[in-house]
Amino acid sequence: MKHRVFVDGQEGTTGLRIHEYLAQRADIEVLRIDPERRKDAAERARLLNEADVAFLCLPDAAAREAAALVTNSKTCLIDASTAHRTAAGWVFGMPELAPGQRDKIRAAKRISNPGCHSSAFILLLRPLVDAGIVPRELAVSATSITGYSGGGKKMIEQYEAGGDAKLDSPRPYGLTLAHKHVPEMTAHTGLSVKPVFQPIVGNFLKGLAVSVPLHLSQLKPGTTAESLHAAFAQRYEGERFIRVMPLRDPGTLEQEGGFFDVQACNDTNRVDVFVFANDSQAIVMARLDNLGKGASGAAVQSMNVHLGLDEGLGL
Ligand SMILES: NC(=O)C1=CN([C@@H]2O[C@H](COP(=O)(O)OP(=O)(O)OC[C@H]3O[C@@H](n4cnc5c(N)ncnc54)[C@H](OP(=O)(O)O)[C@@H]3O)[C@@H](O)[C@H]2O)C=CC1
Numbered sequence: 371m372k373h374r375v376f377v378d379g380q381e382g383t384t385g386l387r388i389h390e391y392l393a394q395r396a397d398i399e400v401l402r403i404d405p406e407r408r409k410d411a412a413e414r415a416r417l418l419n420e421a422d423v424a425f426l427c428l429p430d431a432a433a434r435e436a437a438a439l440v441t442n443s444k445t446c447l448i449d450a451s452t453a454h455r456t457a458a459g460w461v462f463g464m465p466e467l468a469p470g471q472r473d474k475i476r477a478a479k480r481i482s483n484p485g486c487h488s489s490a491f492i493l494l495l496r497p498l499v500d501a502g503i504v505p506r507e508l509a510v511s512a513t514s515i516t517g518y519s520g521g522g523k524k525m526i527e528q529y530e531a532g533g534d535a536k537l538d539s540p541r542p543y544g545l546t547l548a549h550k551h552v553p554e555m556t557a558h559t560g561l562s563v564k565p566v567f568q569p570i571v572g573n574f575l576k577g578l579a580v581s582v583p584l585h586l587s588q589l590k591p592g593t594t595a596e597s598l599h600a601a602f603a604q605r606y607e608g609e610r611f612i613r614v615m616p617l618r619d620p621g622t623l624e625q626e627g628g629f630f631d632v633q634a635c636n637d638t639n640r641v642d643v644f645v646f647a648n649d650s651q652a653i654v655m656a657r658l659d660n661l662g663k664g665a666s667g668a669a670v671q672s673m674n675v676h677l678g679l680d681e682g683l684g685l
């Protein structure tokens with residue numbers, strides 16, 4: 371019997387990408403809404419309640435509304451929006467978060483899909499906090515360089531229309547110091563202090579890299595580049611979608627003439643984790659496709675885990 375799947379927000383950026391993943395699947399029956407009725411609450415409610423799994427690829431307010439439209443106990447919601455990422459009763463859809471997370475995703479009917487920037491940040495910080503290398507109370511800062519598809523249909527149209535020279539150069543944003551991912555970055559790493567987070571959007575479609583600078587003197591005494599790297603290698607051993615790159619990764623940088631390629635995970639569901647360091651300082655970095663492991667790929671991965679299927683099916 372096929373699993374019945376509905377994407378609420380099927381015409382949007384993340385919804386279309388989920389449909390591409392599902393199109394190759396013989397085990398999935400996709401329920402489609404008539405595009406003319408895609409904002410009709412009654413029709414959405416019918417399909418949401420018919421589905422075994424429904425992805426919410428909607429603005430936050432519409433995602434909250436969709437969750438309230440589900441009146442049965444069978445439908446599993448996987449919400450790609452920011453609405454429920456720290457909400458009680460919702461499980462964070464990151465199987466690699468910690469031992470035991472897969473069991474929680476399997477059992478849950480409400481799964482919140484991590485944000486693109488926060489996915490990279492959490493995968494960097496959580497293992498270091500759990501290992502006691504990064505003290506919980508450390509004041510951490512992070513930057514992210516991202517492609518414009520992260521901003522959804524409107525931002526894609528703006529960049530692709532051309533003719534605006536301001537868009538040619540990278541644009542820092544989040545300068546109110548209240549980016550919407552900060553709550554989940556704090557809650558799911560175990561940090562007790564909100565990180566300072568500053569994203570930068572560039573004139574390329576997709577790809578993202580988060581960098582976290584660290585002074586070794588502020589970490590657990592005796593921390594070295596090697597022990598940082600070992601903490602990642604240990605935590606992510608056997609994880610098919612996380613690749614811990616060789617320490618200081620001379621290969622990557624030499625091939626790129628000393629410059630880091632933020633697009634090298636595009637069209638994959640992979641995250642690459644790097645440690646660049648000297649004797650007293652380190653920069654840890656994680657790179658992913660914001661529409662792959664940063665959104666739609668991660669959502670499909672969580673669906674696979676929830677349904678008890680091979681986690682990498684269709685990815
Ligand atoms: N783009 C990305 O890389 C990522 C996005 N996200 C999150 O995923 C969610 C979707 O983002 P994204 O796909 O980029 O956004 P888009 O703006 O590309 O798509 C959103 C879709 O939702 C539709 N929509 C809006 N309101 C309603 C409603 N009331 N009922 C039904 N449909 C509605 C829109 O309709 P219309 O076509 O008329 O505009 C549009 O098709 C957001 O919460 C976003 O924050 C998460 C991770 C990464």
Ligand SMILES: CC(=O)N[C@@H](CCC(=O)OP(=O)(O)O)C(=O)O
Nearest residue numbers: 452485486487516518520521571
């Ligand atoms: C370039 C750009 O604007 N990116 C979006 C992030 C997209 C994403 O992952 O965020 P949500 O899932 O939380 O919507 C931003 O920084 O707000």
